Amino acid sequence: EAKTRGRGRYEFFDVELRERVQRQLRLEQDLRDAVPRRQLWMAYQPVVDLRSMRTVAVEGLMRWTHHAHGNISPGEFIPLAEESDLIGVLGDFMLTTTTEELARQRRRRDIGLTVNLSARQLDDASLVPAVEEALRRTGLPPRALCLEITESALMREPETAGCVLRELRGLGVRLAIDDFGTGYSSLAQLWKLPLDTLKIDQSFVAALGEPGESDAEAIIRGIVTMGHSMGLTVIAEGTETARQVEILRDLGCDEAQGYHFGKPQRAAEVFDNLP
Ligand code: C2E
Ligand code: MG
Ligand code: MG
Ligand code: MG
Secondary structure (H helix, E strand, O other), X not given: OHHHHHHHHHHHHHHHHHHHXXXXXXHHHHHHHHOOOOOEEEEEEEEEEOOOOOEEEEEEEEEEEEOOOEEEOHXXXXXXXXXXXXXXXXXXXXXXXXXXHHHHHOOOOOOEEEEEEOHHHHOOOOHHHHHHHHHHHHOOOHHHEEEEEEHHHHHXXXXXXXXXXXXXXXXXXXXXXXXXXXXXXXXXXXXXXXXXXXXXXXXXXXXXXXXXXXXXXXXXXXXXXXXXXXXOEEEEOOOOOHHHHHHHHHOOOOEEOOOOOOOXXXXXXXXXXXO
C-alpha cells in the first residue's frame, strides 16, 4: 500500500515537473517574438531623495504582457532570457527605450535613470559599446544614467565584473550594487569596485517598524555607515509605509523607493504624477 502511495507521489511530482518545464520551454519560445510583437514594455518607479522628498530618478523595470498568460514577472522571464541568449536582445530594448524616454523627460525636469543589468550582460563584449551608443544617440549626460548589478551577479566573477565596471565608469555613468545584503559580498572585493551607490535589499526594509525586528534597523544603520564612509549614496528598496520612511531618514539613508512613493507604472502614468 505504501509502495503504491509512494509511486503515486512520484507520478505527481513528474507531472508537476513536466508541466513546469513545458511552460518554460513555451515561454522561452514566445519570448523570442515578444520584442517584434511589442509585448515588452518598461515600467518606471520613482526614487525619492529623503531630505528634499523629491523624485531624483526613476528605475526602469521590464514588463512582459504575454498574449495568453498576461503579465509575466521579470523574476521568471529574465532567467529564461539569460539561459537562452535572449538577454542581449532584451537588454538592448531596455537600454534604448529607457534612455529615449529619459531624454524626453529631461526637457521638462532634471531627473536621473537607473536600470538593471544581469550577470550575463557583464560577460558580453557588446555591453560597453551599447551603453556608449545609447548615450550618444540620446545626448544624455552620462551622470544621469546609473547601471545596477546585483550583489550576487558581481560576486560570481568579481575580477571580470571589476574590469567591465571600470570600463563603464570610464564612460562617466554611475554604478550601483542592487539587492545589497543578500549576496555574501566579500567587503575586500567590494571595496575595490568603482561604485557610486548601494541599494539596500527590500527584505531589510520590510522588517523595519515591525515589533521585535530591531536587527533590521541595526543592519541598515551598519550599511549606511559603511556606504557613507566609502563615499557612496545609500538607497532603500521596497519602502511601503510612512513609518519606514521616518526610520530610514533617522538612520541617515539618502534615498528610497517603494510602493509608499509609487509603484512601477507606464511612463505616461508615472511621469505626470511624480512625488
Ligand atoms: P530589483 O531591481 O531589485 O527591483 C525591485 C523589485 O521590487 C521590482 O520587482 C519592483 O517592482 C519591486 N518593488 C518596488 N517597490 C516595492 C515595494 O514597495 N514592495 C515590494 N514588495 N516590492 C517592490 P520587479 O519589477 O518584479 O523586478 C524584479 C527583478 O527583476 C528586479 O529586481 C531586477 O533584478 C529584475 N529586472 C527587472 N527589470 C529588469 C531589466 O530590465 N533587466 C534585467 N537584467 N533585470 C531586470
Ligand atoms: Mg534594481
Ligand atoms: Mg533590488
Ligand atoms: Mg531584486
